[in-house]
Amino acid sequence: MISSAPAKVILFGEHAVVYGKPAIAVAINLRTRVYIERNPKSSFTVNGWPMDDAHHAYIKKAIEEVWGEEPLKITTESEVPSASGMGSSASITVAMVSALLAMKGKDSEEKIARKSFDVEWSTQGRASPIDTSTVTHGQGILVSFKKERNFLWKIERGGTEWYIHHVEIPPLRLVVGFSGVKGPTPKMVEKVRRFYTWNSFARDVIEEIGKITMAALEPLENEDYPKIGELMDRNNKLLTILGVSHPKLKKMIDAARKHSYGAKITGAGGGGCMLALTDEQDEVARAIREAGGIPFKVSISKQGYRIESHL
Numbered sequence: 001m002i003s004s005a006p007a008k009v010i011l012f013g014e015h016a017v018v019y020g021k022p023a024i025a026v027a028i029n030l031r032t033r034v035y036i037e038r039n040p041k042s043s044f045t046v047n048g049w050p051m052d053d054a055h056h057a058y059i060k061k062a063i064e065e066v067w068g069e070e071p072l073k074i075t076t077e078s079e080v081p082s083a084s085g086m087g088s089s090a091s092i093t094v095a096m097v098s099a100l101l102a103m104k105g106k107d108s109e110e111k112i113a114r115k116s117f118d119v120e121w122s123t124q125g126r127a128s129p130i131d132t133s134t135v136t137h138g139q140g141i142l143v144s145f146k147k148e149r150n151f152l153w154k155i156e157r158g159g160t161e162w163y164i165h166h167v168e169i170p171p172l173r174l175v176v177g178f179s180g181v182k183g184p185t186p187k188m189v190e191k192v193r194r195f196y197t198w199n200s201f202a203r204d205v206i207e208e209i210g211k212i213t214m215a216a217l218e219p220l221e222n223e224d225y226p227k228i229g230e231l232m233d234r235n236n237k238l239l240t241i242l243g244v245s246h247p248k249l250k251k252m253i254d255a256a257r258k259h260s261y262g263a264k265i266t267g268a269g270g271g272g273c274m275l276a277l278t279d280e281q282d283e284v285a286r287a288i289r290e291a292g293g294i295p296f297k298v299s300i301s302k303q304g305y306r307i308e309s310h311l
């Protein structure tokens, strides 16, 4: 069985989504691919090594959740840099879960999204299903806390209900800039939580981010790039106020702006990645490199998970 899944970036609403506000994420054309065969007379192996709790946490959990005891030989291949905020763990998880469910003849988009969230939840205690649903479905996803247009499925956990919706995304040309600094997601979520708990100004900022996310739906539908860019800039200002920027991210964002409709931190911040929307990907990639970052010229992946071959 060969299956693959894309990476993702958050366009609008990171952090605010933790407090019941909507967020929009898109799948991008960097993929993780897994090759799986039954390994009858041996044990579980990953890329030629015995499967290991620490190094193969997501793979192991995916096997526990949807497969069982029958030994497998697994080979992985990924274009997604790890710990960058581009959803590398969701990408490997969805590739594994979709392959294993397909081997059992039971794959459906909703089932893959649910099982993949279970794997992320039990492996890293992740706060929201935004990554796994985006990577499963492809295109764009709106996560919100009530039913909107183009509803796909609802995921519940620990008293929270997330409503997942399809969002039609125009052919965005994006450049992701990786700071090279690992994005410490739990630390940044905790930092914002403290600010949110003690400061009503922080709560207003979160509220405003939620409004920006909803305001982005129409320009996305109408391919209004200047408006999308303007909203990205506003979202970035608010994320900076929340304290999740990083000197390297700021430098890359400032450098990218000259050739972009808009640019912002994407994901948890404090390192990780920034994101620019542009017609001039080469110029933006050069500016990001000169600012010390690692650029990835990416576009939207219409396809989420894909079963590539079933022998």
Ligand code: PMV
Residues within 6 Å of the ligand: 010, 013, 014, 015, 016, 017, 018, 084, 085, 086, 087, 126, 127, 128, 130, 183, 185, 189, 266, 267, 268, 269, 272
């Ligand atoms: O850094 P990423 O892409 O894993 O995104 C984190 C997004 C947060 O809103 C900060 C947390 C979450 O789980 O939604």
